[in-house]
Amino acid sequence: MHIYYYDKKFKYQGEDVIDNDELPENATDVRPKEGLYLPEYDENKKEWFESATQEYIDSLKPKPQPAADVTMLKKQVALLTLQLSQLQRGGAS
Template structure:
C-alpha cells in the first residue's frame, strides 16, 4: 500500500510503499491534489488541504521575461502590416 506521512503539525513528511494493510502512525493512503503546493492533512475532513500562504504562492511565481528580439520584430511587423492593410490609418 502507498502511504503518505505527516508530521506532528500534519504537514506532509514523505511517502513510501508498505507491505501491510494497516496504516502506520501519522499516515494516510489518501493522495492530495497535485495543485496543492504545501500539503497539510486535515484529519476532520480526511483530506489534504493547502497550507501555503498567499505571500508564499506569490514569491514562487516565475518572473515574466522580457520579449525576445524576434518577438519584438514580430510585433513590429504585425503593426506595420496593419497600417498598410488599413491604408495608413
C-alpha cells in the same frame, strides 16, 4: 498500499509503499490533491488542503521577462538564423 506521511503539525512529509494494511503513525492512505504547494492533512475530514499563503505561492512562480528582453532575444534568434542560412549556402552574400 501507498501511504502519505505528515509531521506533528500535519504538514506533508513524503510518501511510501508498504506491504501490509496497517498504517504507520502520522500516515494516511489519502492521496494529496494535485496542485497543492504545502499540503496539510485534516484528520477529521480525512483530506489534504493548501496551507501555503498566496504570497508564498506567488514567490514560487517565475517572474515574467520584460518585453525589451523578449524583443532582444527575438532579434538575436533572427540574426543567428540568417547567419546559419548564409553559412549553409557557402558564406555571406
